[in-house]
Amino acid sequence: MTATTAPEAALGVLPRSDGSAKYSHAGYTVTASVNGPIEAQRRDEHAYEAHVDVIVRPAAGVGGTRERHLEALLQASLSQLILVKNFPRSLIQIVLQVEDSPENDYVNTKLVQASLNFAIMPALMQTAVLALLSAGVPMRATATATAVAVVHQDGAKRTIVEPSPREIETAESVHALAFTSHGGLLLAESEGDFTVKEWDDLYETAKGICCRSAPAKEGMAMVLDDEESAGTDMRQFLRSTMESKVAADLHWK
Amino acid sequence: MTAPTIKLPAPLFAKLSPHPFLLRNLTSAADPSLPPARTNGRGTQDTRPLHIKASSLSHAHGSSLVRLGDTTVLCGVRGELLPVERIPQFRPVEGTREDVESGGDDGVIAGRGEMRDYDLLVPNIELATGSAPQFLPGVPPTALAQTLSTRVYSLLHSTGLVGVRDLRVWCNPKKDGEGKEGGEDVKMEGAEEEEEEQDGVLEEDRVVAYWVLYIDLLFVSFDGNPFDAAWAAVVAALRNTRLPVARWDPEREMVVCSRTERRKLDVRGLPVACTAAVFEEKELGEVGTGVVEGRHWLLLDPDRLEETLCREAITMVVDCSDGETRIKSIEKQGGTSIGRELVRGFAGIAEKRWQEVKKAMK
Numbered sequence: 273m274t275a276t277t278a279p280e281a282a283l284g285v286l287p288r289s290d291g292s293a294k295y296s297h298a299g300y301t302v303t304a305s306v307n308g309p310i311e312a313q314r315r316d317e318h319a320y321e322a323h324v325d326v327i328v329r330p331a332a333g334v335g336g337t338r339e340r341h342l343e344a345l346l347q348a349s350l351s352q353l354i355l356v357k358n359f360p361r362s363l364i365q366i367v368l369q370v371e372d373s374p375e376n377d378y379v380n381t382k383l384v385q386a387s388l389n390f391a392i393m394p395a396l397m398q399t400a401v402l403a404l405l406s407a408g409v410p411m412r413a414t415a416t417a418t419a420v421a422v423v424h425q426d427g428a429k430r431t432i433v434e435p436s437p438r439e440i441e442t443a444e445s446v447h448a449l450a451f452t453s454h455g456g457l458l459l460a461e462s463e464g465d466f467t468v469k470e471w472d473d474l475y476e477t478a479k480g481i482c483c484r485s486a487p488a489k490e491g492m493a494m495v496l497d498d499e500e501s502a503g504t505d506m507r508q509f510l511r512s513t514m515e516s517k518v519a520a521d522l523h524w525k
Numbered sequence: 526m527t528a529p530t531i532k533l534p535a536p537l538f539a540k541l542s543p544h545p546f547l548l549r550n551l552t553s554a555a556d557p558s559l560p561p562a563r564t565n566g567r568g569t570q571d572t573r574p575l576h577i578k579a580s581s582l583s584h585a586h587g588s589s590l591v592r593l594g595d596t597t598v599l600c601g602v603r604g605e606l607l608p609v610e611r612i613p614q615f616r617p618v619e620g621t622r623e624d625v626e627s628g629g630d631d632g633v634i635a636g637r638g639e640m641r642d643y644d645l646l647v648p649n650i651e652l653a654t655g656s657a658p659q660f661l662p663g664v665p666p667t668a669l670a671q672t673l674s675t676r677v678y679s680l681l682h683s684t685g686l687v688g689v690r691d692l693r694v695w696c697n698p699k700k701d702g703e704g705k706e707g708g709e710d711v712k713m714e715g716a717e718e719e720e721e722e723q724d725g726v727l728e729e730d731r732v733v734a735y736w737v738l739y740i741d742l743l744f745v746s747f748d749g750n751p752f753d754a755a756w757a758a759v760v761a762a763l764r765n766t767r768l769p770v771a772r773w774d775p776e777r778e779m780v781v782c783s784r785t786e787r788r789k790l791d792v793r794g795l796p797v798a799c800t801a802a803v804f805e806e807k808e809l810g811e812v813g814t815g816v817v818e819g820r821h822w823l824l825l826d827p828d829r830l831e832e833t834l835c836r837e838a839i840t841m842v843v844d845c846s847d848g849e850t851r852i853k854s855i856e857k858q859g860g861t862s863i864g865r866e867l868v869r870g871f872a873g874i875a876e877k878r879w880q881e882v883k884k885a886m887k
Contacts, residue, residue, distance in 0.1 A: 337671040337672070337674055337675040337678075338675050340668050340671040340672055340675065341671070341672045341675040341676065343668070344668060344672045345858050348836065348858045348859035349858060349859065351836075352836070352859060352860055352861070386644075386674075386675060386678045386679075387641065387675075387678060387679045387682055387683075388675065388676075388679040441638070447855075452861060454861075456861030456864065457857070457861060457863065457864050457865065457868075458858075458860070458861055459857065459858050460855055460856075460857040460858075460868065461855065461856050461857070461858075462852070462854060462855040462856075463679065463680070463683040463853065463854045464683055464853070464854075465851055465852075465853060466851070466852050467849075467850070467851065467852060468850070468852065468869055468872045471852065471855065471868070471869075472865070472869065475865055
């Protein structure tokens with residue numbers, strides 16, 4: 273349920289789509305399928321670039337306005353990553369099915385909720401990127417995302433990475449940040465009550481999770497890094513997932 | 526020898542190739558010493574004049590009309606009573622009225638749960654046909670309208686603009702004091718009238734109903750930057766909202782509203798949204814690949830033409846009413862031009878915007 277569990281991912285889980293991925297972390301499980309480039313409908317067709325279509329389906333019920341908002345955010349981010357100019361007049365469709373989401377034991381969870389949920393953003397982003405990699409869609413960079421919450425506890429402020437629904441409810445502010453593999457800030461969504469200084473600190477935390485600088489090979493530095501590497505490094509995780517998939521695929525050689 | 530140049534009138538140039546048109550305007554090759562100007566004549570950091578007019582609708586409990594340049598939004602707030610027996614899975618509020626109402630910050634947080642669980646705030650946004658060429662008649666709500674209403678809904682809850690204590694209707698509204706006066710009372714359906722003294726039937730305080738606020742926004746004319754305009758309209762309308770005083774009538778066992786007496790909503794703070802779009806020199810900009818990036822301009826309060834040419838945008842909601850600048854929300858998407866430094870710097874721009882909006886609210 274909590275962030276202490278390591279993320280898990282599998283590639284190519286759906287046989288019929290061009291690329292697919294399943295990812296679970298912090299209580300969320302998301303399956304994504306990617307088809308593309310395929311023929312675009314006429315209204316979506318763009319003369320110079322591919323149209324990126326993102327569809328988010330919730331774990332229960334049909335998608336509402338919140339899903340539309342998530343789709344808009346993901347669409348804006350992913351079309352920056354995909355080399356859309358390589359496929360004019362075509363469509364790249366990404367379908368994200370949320371399979372499991374953590375429940376808040378304190379309240380009766382309603383089926384349709386209109387308010388934003390930043391905690392699901394990392395799972396959606398990671399799954400989409402993995403599925404795009406699995407489909408072999410050309411991209412100029414990959415992206416990783418994380419969610420961070422600031423809670424007031426015993427008179428001190430504490431930062432929680434990948435917060436649970438209950439922690440989000442009591443948090444002062446919740447943030448979702450995504451970074452490209454080059455370290456650029458791709459997406460920043462925050463709500464709550466905070467100052468510029470606090471946001472700055474969170475930026476550091478989130479960047480450390482999303483794209484930590486490559487670990488030094490020297491034995492000395494490795495020892496120093498040990499306590500820091502207790503957390504997950506998303507960029508490294510994406511990389512190792514892809515590496516193991518490639519190794520498995522090329523096993524017959 | 527120079528090649529003969531074709532002279533195009535500006536509107537034609539803008540129509541044929543909008544991106545180079547805006548780029549030429551910003552770079553102003555004629556005189557590099559001049560500050561960059563946009564096609565609409567504004568500087569990069571200039572906003573359009575904001576006009577706010579409150580209570581323009583007579584049948585709503587609160588309303589506002591906001592004009593931001595050519596973007597015009599009409600917002601109406603209408604309260605409706607929701608009896609608790611109609612709420613599925615209703616959990617009674619614990620404690621007496623005094624206890625609950627005097628609760629400090631904790632009460633507010635608990636209240637947010639009530640508002641969210643029972644959906645006491647219902648914002649809806651409609652982009653009227655004809656307000657901009659891209660909105661066609663007879664189609665379901667567009668992705669833009671849905672996204673906007675989600676953002677407004679979420680911000681309404683996260684800022685705690687309306688407190689739930691204004692929306693609760695209690696069973697025993699302070700025994701003698703306020704219950705008596707207030708002229709004629711009328712049933713919410715407006716059927717029969719009644720005038721009677723309420724004798725102190727000593728019953729335990731309990732919440733019998735909630736006010737549900739329907740916040741409807743209509744874009745009369747749409748020229749970019751919809752969220753800033755919509756949010757300003759919501760805040761102005763809520764500050765203007767006066768709900769009738771409602772009380773529990775034990776005889777008929779229903780909630781009745783006063784016909785004459787009205788109570789203002791207690792709107793906490795003044796959060797102000799400030800949006801900017803990033804215009805990149807390269808058309809169909811490339812995300813940070815490590816190589817040298819083209820120039821980019823931050824265009825504050827983008828209009829419709831600019832919005833179609835920009836992919837990256839940032840919206841920051843700030844509230845400086847406590848003296849200190851508190852950020853209520855940051856939304857940045859669609860590119861990597863805005864890094865950490867720009868977000869930090871943008872807080873200053875948003876502060877300036879807050880002062881302007883505050884002046885316009887008066």
